Amino acid sequence: MPLVHISLKQQLSPAKRRAIADTVHRALVEGLGIPAGDRFQIIGTYGDDLIYDAHFLGIERTDGIVIIEIELASGRTVEQKKKLFKAIADGLAAEQGFRPEDVFVGLIEVARENISFGLGIAQFAGAPPPHLASLAAAQA
Amino acid sequence: MPLVHISLKQQLSPAKRRAIADTVHRALVEGLGIPAGDRFQIIGTYGDDLIYDAHFLGIERTDGIVIIEIELASGRTVEQKKKLFKAIADGLAAEQGFRPEDVFVGLIEVARENISFGLGIAQFAGAPPPHLASLAAAQA
Amino acid sequence: MPLVHISLKQQLSPAKRRAIADTVHRALVEGLGIPAGDRFQIIGTYGDDLIYDAHFLGIERTDGIVIIEIELASGRTVEQKKKLFKAIADGLAAEQGFRPEDVFVGLIEVARENISFGLGIAQFAGAPPPHLASLAAAQA
Numbered sequence: 233m234p235l236v237h238i239s240l241k242q243q244l245s246p247a248k249r250r251a252i253a254d255t256v257h258r259a260l261v262e263g264l265g266i267p268a269g270d271r272f273q274i275i276g277t278y279g280d281d282l283i284y285d286a287h288f289l290g291i292e293r294t295d296g297i298v299i300i301e302i303e304l305a306s307g308r309t310v311e312q313k314k315k316l317f318k319a320i321a322d323g324l325a326a327e328q329g330f331r332p333e334d335v336f337v338g339l340i341e342v343a344r345e346n347i348s349f350g351l352g353i354a355q356f357a358g359a360p361p362p363h364l365a366s367l368a369a370a371q372a
Numbered sequence: 373m374p375l376v377h378i379s380l381k382q383q384l385s386p387a388k389r390r391a392i393a394d395t396v397h398r399a400l401v402e403g404l405g406i407p408a409g410d411r412f413q414i415i416g417t418y419g420d421d422l423i424y425d426a427h428f429l430g431i432e433r434t435d436g437i438v439i440i441e442i443e444l445a446s447g448r449t450v451e452q453k454k455k456l457f458k459a460i461a462d463g464l465a466a467e468q469g470f471r472p473e474d475v476f477v478g479l480i481e482v483a484r485e486n487i488s489f490g491l492g493i494a495q496f497a498g499a500p501p502p503h504l505a506s507l508a509a510a511q512a
Numbered sequence: 513m514p515l516v517h518i519s520l521k522q523q524l525s526p527a528k529r530r531a532i533a534d535t536v537h538r539a540l541v542e543g544l545g546i547p548a549g550d551r552f553q554i555i556g557t558y559g560d561d562l563i564y565d566a567h568f569l570g571i572e573r574t575d576g577i578v579i580i581e582i583e584l585a586s587g588r589t590v591e592q593k594k595k596l597f598k599a600i601a602d603g604l605a606a607e608q609g610f611r612p613e614d615v616f617v618g619l620i621e622v623a624r625e626n627i628s629f630g631l632g633i634a635q636f637a638g639a640p641p642p643h644l645a646s647l648a649a650a651q652a
Contacts, residue, residue: 267568346618352597
């Protein structure tokens, strides 16, 4: 965790899709402080099956839209979430040529013990992992 | 937000899939009061890869099943959720010919600040949007 | 509910995909006590579009990876979640030949009233269902 779903409307090359995923992951590492190795991503391409509003909230979106859903351990502050959104949009704009208006992101927060990274074990059920420890301490 | 995933078992035409998504969106607008422009939907068709129980809870389901997952800002009341479920099932039955038994819906609630509609900003992190303001006031 | 998404990297036969889903469901029934009939699953195959870290937390993963996302009613204890993770990994290893290192699982918990199993009704909005009743009593 995080587990990231990246949904595209337009058909892009496998290399481009991979590059987009690279950028999204870098934003999570740099914007949220997750470990570089904590990378699990699923990309989907939907064409006409991805429907979006082109003007909601005054933001002009195009078919270049990307919808990013991130399942992650709960507990980040509002400021951390804002920083993450900015890191993703800035990164996709600078490195992948996205319009920032076309970057839609949603976070789904789950309890630390809700994740098994393999071996049938809830690796973070006991002590929080290092990158969440300061957060847990601050909340205690 | 809401971000809506619509999963079908049977292959339907692009026009029919779009019409189904139209009806689901209308149910969200009329049943839950979300803005008409707040529309972000992803449709998937799964064939044998969508598995369902044909009798659970005494509801007789068929291959015409649709599974609708809705990620939305938390805070709706149980009554509002009930009204939404009814609006979706009634709408899909009346407008798209679905059997109400075949309409499965799940809601995933997230904090208001968990959504970025574009531009790298958490648009609803500060004040709640108009359609959630009365709810926030009632809970304060 | 639960609603289960099973995401594979490698292309497997329809029969094998179905068998994997069977095993995952059995783990939910035996490991968590959900009713046998409470089965709703969606399988996806992603190839290069499923990206994973091969070493995170010292767990050696391969392209045989499976990512299982489970949306379920909230309220299970940490011990129940641990038992579920173990049941899934053990089952997929014993019955389907998976390496336990390749079994990634995430749980998304939602309120009981967030699910409609059909007919436009929130079936569990009132009294909890039998398999959740003891849990609800313990928490009351």
